[in-house]
Amino acid sequence: xxxxxxxxxxxxxxxxxxxxxxxxxxxxxxxxxxxxxxxxxxxxxxxxxxxxxxxxxxxxxxxxxxxxxxxxxxxxxxxxxxxxxxxxxxxxxxxxxxxxxxxxxxxxxxxxxxxxxxxxxxxxxxxxxxxxxxxxxxxxxxxxxxxxxxxxxxxxxxxxxxxxxxxxxxxxxxxxxxxxxxxxxxxxxxxxxxxxxxxxxxxxxxxxxxxxxxxxxxxxxxxxxxxxxxxxxxxxxxxxxxxxxxxxxxxxxxxxxxxxxxxxxxxxxxxxxxxxxxxxxxxxxxxxxxxxxxxxxxxxxxxxxxxxxxxxxxxxxxxxxxxxxxxxxxxxxxxxxxxxxxxxxxxxxxxxxxxxxxxxxxxxxxxxxxxxxxxxxxxxxxxxxxxxxxxxxxxxxxxxxxxxxxxxxxxxxxxxxxxxxxxxxxxxxxxxxxxxxxxxxxxxxxxxxxxxxxxxxxxxxxxxxxxxxxxxxxxxxxxxxxxxxxxxxxxxxxx
Numbered sequence: 001x002x003x004x005x006x007x008x009x010x011x012x013x014x015x016x017x018x019x020x021x022x023x024x025x026x027x028x029x030x031x032x033x034x035x036x037x038x039x040x041x042x043x044x045x046x047x048x049x050x051x052x053x054x055x056x057x058x059x060x061x062x063x064x065x066x067x068x069x070x071x072x073x074x075x076x077x078x079x080x081x082x083x084x085x086x087x088x089x090x091x092x093x094x095x096x097x098x099x100x101x102x103x104x105x106x107x108x109x110x111x112x113x114x115x116x117x118x119x120x121x122x123x124x125x126x127x128x129x130x131x132x133x134x135x136x137x138x139x140x141x142x143x144x145x146x147x148x149x150x151x152x153x154x155x156x157x158x159x160x161x162x163x164x165x166x167x168x169x170x171x172x173x174x175x176x177x178x179x180x181x182x183x184x185x186x187x188x189x190x191x192x193x194x195x196x197x198x199x200x201x202x203x204x205x206x207x208x209x210x211x212x213x214x215x216x217x218x219x220x221x222x223x224x225x226x227x228x229x230x231x232x233x234x235x236x237x238x239x240x241x242x243x244x245x246x247x248x249x250x251x252x253x254x255x256x257x258x259x260x261x262x263x264x265x266x267x268x269x270x271x272x273x274x275x276x277x278x279x280x281x282x283x284x285x286x287x288x289x290x291x292x293x294x295x296x297x298x299x300x301x302x303x304x305x306x307x308x309x310x311x312x313x314x315x316x317x318x319x320x321x322x323x324x325x326x327x328x329x330x331x332x333x334x335x336x337x338x339x340x341x342x343x344x345x346x347x348x349x350x351x352x353x354x355x356x357x358x359x360x361x362x363x364x365x366x367x368x369x370x371x372x373x374x375x376x377x378x379x380x381x382x383x384x385x386x387x388x389x390x391x392x393x394x395x396x397x398x399x400x401x402x403x404x405x406x407x408x409x410x411x412x413x414x415x416x417x418x419x420x421x422x423x424x425x426x427x428x429x430x431x432x433x434x435x436x437x438x439x440x441x442x443x444x445x446x447x448x449x450x451x452x453x454x455x456x457x458x459x460x461x462x463x464x465x466x467x468x469x470x471x472x473x474x475x476x477x478x479x480x481x482x483x484x485x486x487x488x489x490x491x492x493x494x495x
Contacts, residue, residue, distance in 0.1 A: 012072070015065055016488055019055035025062045072471055074415045080441050084387045084418040084430025085178060085226060085253060091283050095344035104340050109332035113318045119336065120317035124309040126343050127293070133354070134255075134272045135265020136295030140304045141339055142330040145284075146253065147180040149273030149292025150220070152305060154188035155326050156296060157218050157247050157271060159303040163324060166245065168217035174203055176226040176422040178253055190217060197424055201227045201380030205236060212240055218247035222254045223267065226422045228365065228384035228432075230258075238268025247271060247300075255279050256434070257362060257386035260355030270297045280342040281436075291338040305329045360435035361386040364442060368433050371446035375453050379425040387432035389425055393453040397460035402427045405452040407466035407474060412448035 039047060057065075074081070076088045099105065107119055123141055130139045143149040154171070161168050171190040173181045175197055182192045193211055198204035202225060219241055223231045231237070238248050250264040252274035259279060264272045276291040277284030284290045296304060303326055307319035349357065362385050369378070369388045376390035392402045406416035406429075418430035429449075433442055455463050467474065 012065070012068055014488060015055045015057060015062070016490070018057050018061055018065065021056055023056045023058045023061075025057055025059040079413075079415060080433075080437060080445055081415050082417045082431050082433055082445060083415075084228075084389065084432040085421065086418070087278060087387070087432040087434055088284065089278065089281055089434035090436040091281050091341070092345060092348070094348065095282070095341040098344040099337050099340040104337065107336075109336070114316075117317055119340075120309045120319075122343050123333070123336070123339060124311060124317055126339050126346070127309065129346050130274065130293050130295055133259065133263065134250075134252075134274070134295045135263030135269075136272055137298040138301035138304060138308075139293050139295040140306075140308060140329075140334075141291070141293050142305045142328065142334040143273070143292035143294055144330055144335050145290035146273055146275035146292040147184065148329065149275075149294045150180055150184035150249075150251065151187055152292075152294045152326075152329050153249055153271040153273050153296075154184055154190065154218075155329075156294070156300055156303045157249065158188060158190075159324065159326050160247070160300050161217055163303070168215050168246075170216050172208070172211060172216060172219040174221060174225065176201075176424050177220065178222070178226060178251060181220050181251065185220070195219070197227075199380075200382060201225070201229050202231050203233065203237060205233050205240075208237065209240060212244055212246065214244050216241070216244065216246045218249050218270075220249040220251055222251035223264070224254050224257050224385040224387075226254075227380055227389050227425075228254075228257075228387040229380065229382055230385055234267045242268070253278065254386060257358055259358040260351060261358055265295075265297065270300060271295070276338060276342045278434075280345045282338045282341040282345070289335040289338050291335050291342065307333075357435050358386075361433075364433040364435060364437060365431070367439070368431060368442045368446060371443070372431075372449050375450055376429060379428055386434075387430060389422065390429045390431070391425065392427045392429070393456065396453075396456040397458075397463075400456040400460050400463055402429060403477070404460075404463045404466065405429075405449075405456050408452040408455055408463045409448050410467040411469045412451055414445050414448050 076090055081088045103118060107116060113120060127139045127141060130141075131137065140152065143152050158167075169191055170193050171185045171188070172193050172195050173185065174195050185192045193216075195208050195211060196204050198207075203221070208219075219237070221231065221237070223234055225231055241248050247270040248268055250269040250272040252264075252272055255264075255274055256279050272295045274280075274293050274295075275284070276282045276293065282291060294304070302323040304322045305328060306321035306325040308322065309317055310320040311317055346354070365384055365386050365388055369384060373388075373390060375393050378384070379389040379391055392405070402419045406419050409416040417432075420426070420428060421430055422428075433445075452463070462468075465474070
């Protein structure tokens with residue numbers, strides 16, 4: 001089913017609905033060995049009584065189906081993607097070419113270390129660079145996303161406290177924290193305690209002082225924080241936690257704002273995770289693959305997941321399990337292909353180039369903010385860094401909210417920014433342009449934001465209908481979550 005320009009609400013059938021018995025999208029060559037029953041090849045294994053219910057579809061129909069679906073989605077290679085906090089930035093194609101080299105792309109994860117020396121050296125170098133940039137002593141590359149990195153960091157913290165005979169129960173997080181923080185805390189077996197923000201949008205150090213005691217295992221914080229503001233009291237915060245034996249955890253979601261300029265370890269952080277899709281421009285999204293390296297200070301290194309790559313005196317590389325490791329957190333060694341891309345990005349930029357990345361990320365955010373904040377006022381005073389949070393414009397017509405403006409921005413040619421997050425700022429926008437966008441793009445996006453605000457005042461009927469230029473019109477944003485259908489079931493055939 002094709003979709004002509006201007007057509008809307010044309011349903012794309014599911015691949016199961018296109019299935020026809022006997023059709024195939026691949027041709028498997030005939031066996032050149034004697035055929036044997038599967039039961040003989042898998043002795044002692046209970047086999048299914050029937051084949052799985054998989055779609056049967058020809059190659060042509062399969063390719064057109066997924067190509068059409070991809071063209072209905074926005075992607076970083078199609079346009080500006082200004083989501084704050086969870087932003088995506090352009091992935092350099094040279095990194096894709098490096099990761100596609102056969103020595104990396106066809107390497108089996110079970111290859112003995114002696115036959116994978118090049119890849120092990122690359123992983124060892126990435127770990128070293130992660131430590132150098134963050135100020136940590138050692139790191140693991142196993143976590144397959146930033147959220148898993150959070151959990152790993154918390155597990156390392158728990159192992160450290162328990163090894164000291166000092167099991168603790170609570171983790172502090174700011175009220176502006178990313179949603180994964182409290183989820184990771186709960187998965188890690190801890191109780192979440194929220195630290196409120198002060199009137200300046202930063203951690204209220206007086207409130208924090210009243211929450212710190214010897215039952216606190218640690219404090220999870222990103223700096224700059226989720227409002228895009230640098231926590232200037234970070235050294236005092238670190239000292240207060242360390243005084244009671246607690247640890248300070250750095251959520252690396254915003255590390256791209258300070259990359260090459262200041263290191264979390266120098267601020268007093270004990271554990272750091274990085275989101276390599278934001279920091280080192282690797283792919284992410286659609287469920288993965290991703291990468292969430294975790295770095296730790298020297299006293300926590302023995303608890304890291306293993307095995308880790310180590311270099312012997314003769315220069316060769318091998319795998320080694322840390323002395324008191326929490327064990328594996330990935331089936332093999334992490335998403336190695338993502339780390340190859342990160343290596344290419346790091347090597348291409350070098351130290352000065354990485355510093356320039358953070359400078360441009362901050363410059364772009366402040367430039368864009370200067371264009372729109374007369375209409376979309378900043379949520380808190382102060383100069384933002386790599387991202388900024390605004391309140392909704394004044395004077396909007398009755399019933400018009402930030403989500404309506406976001407839908408209107410789609411009609412004006414752009415993916416909208418994050419809306420209604422962080423939760424401490426109601427009806428807000430959160431914008432992060434990253435360092436990869438040209439001034440012309442930022443000018444055009446600012447014009448779209450300002451036009452959406454004007455329309456919200458003067459043409460609310462259009463705004464409430466938006467988007468009207470997309471293949472599918474306005475969706476019920478909450479319906480999928482409220483009426484989850486995680487498995488497809490065919491409609492009964494008509495009688």
